[in-house]
Amino acid sequence: xxxxxxxxxxxxxxxxxxxxxxxxxxxxxxxxxxxxxxxxxxxxxxxxxxxxxxxxxxxxxxxxxxxxxxxxxxxxxxxxxxxxxxxxxxxxxxxxxxxxxxxxxxxxxxxxxxxxxxxxxxxxxxxxxxxxxxxxxxxxxxxxxxxxxxxxxxxxxxxxxxxxxxxxxxxxxxxxxxxxxxxxxxxxxxx
Numbered sequence: 365x366x367x368x369x370x371x372x373x374x375x376x377x378x379x380x381x382x383x384x385x386x387x388x389x390x391x392x393x394x395x396x397x398x399x400x401x402x403x404x405x406x407x408x409x410x411x412x413x414x415x416x417x418x419x420x421x422x423x424x425x426x427x428x429x430x431x432x433x434x435x436x437x438x439x440x441x442x443x444x445x446x447x448x449x450x451x452x453x454x455x456x457x458x459x460x461x462x463x464x465x466x467x468x469x470x471x472x473x474x475x476x477x478x479x480x481x482x483x484x485x486x487x488x489x490x491x492x493x494x495x496x497x498x499x500x501x502x503x504x505x506x507x508x509x510x511x512x513x514x515x516x517x518x519x520x521x522x523x524x525x526x527x528x529x530x531x532x533x534x535x536x537x538x539x540x541x542x543x544x545x546x547x548x549x550x551x552x553x554x555x
Contacts, residue, residue, distance in 0.1 A: 406430040407439075407480030409460055411448040418447060418466065425451065425462060425473075427480055442482050445469050450497055454504045459485075459526035461507055463495035470495055470509050470520065472528045488528040492516040 408430050412422025424444040428436045449465035453475070460473045460482060472485040492511025499508045500522075507520045507528065515537045521529040 405478075405480065407475075408436065409451050409453075409482070411451045411462060413447050413449060413465070414444075415446050415466065420447065424448060425460075425482065427482060429480060439480060440482075442473070442484070444484075445471060445487065450495075452498050452500060454500055454522075454526070455502070456504065459504075459522075461498055461500070461528075463490065463498050463509060465496055466494050468493055468495070468511075470498065470507065470528060472522075472526055474526055485525070486527045488520055488530055490520075491518040491531045491534045 406429070408428040410426040410428065412424070412426070413420030414422050414424065423441050425442045425448050427439045427442065429439055430436055444462065445464045446467055447465035448462040448471070450463045452461050453459070454461070458475055458477070460475050462471045462473070463469075464471065468490050469487045470490045471487040473482040474485055475482060490509045490511055492509075492514035494511060494513035495509050496512045497510040500506070501508070505522055507522055509518045509520065510516075511518065517535045517537070518531040519533040520531050523529060
């Protein structure tokens with residue numbers, strides 16, 4: 365793994381590009397689902413806080429079937445590592461990735477296109493503390509994870525089967541303290 369330093373400005377540019385790639389991927393996947401006379405089920409995945417230190421009351425990732433406005437049916441809740449607080453689907457909507465806030469993990473799940481149910485694949489270290497955001501490369505080959513507490517960004521390769529490989533690059537962000545010096549002692553990447 366290669367460690368690097370980056371300024372807040374270059375990290376923001378990197379994060380903006382990664383977030384844009386994620387948005388484009390989601391838009392393309394959504395376009396494939398017909399809107400009138402819908403024949404494909406739609407699903408929603410909801411993360412949560414699970415720990416007492418976050419006043420969490422959740423149990424994991426909730427999977428809902430969405431049959432129209434206001435018609436959500438809970439299918440299951442997948443027990444996960446603590447605080448699956450940010451989720452992202454790959455552009456084919458075959459895999460779901462979750463960061464676990466306040467910890468140091470990111471997890472991968474296979475998505476059943478027919479039932480929406482999740483199957484855990486694996487977890488890897490986010491190479492930092494309190495991962496709070498993630499974004500996928502446009503070709504689904506890499507996952508970018510933002511670690512809030514340690515001020516780092518990690519790049520994890522994604523195998524063809526959706527599993528995560530160990531981080532190949534970690535970028536340490538540099539910069540001065542923010543305007544709220546007691547809370548912003550250094551860079552804290554987040555969404």
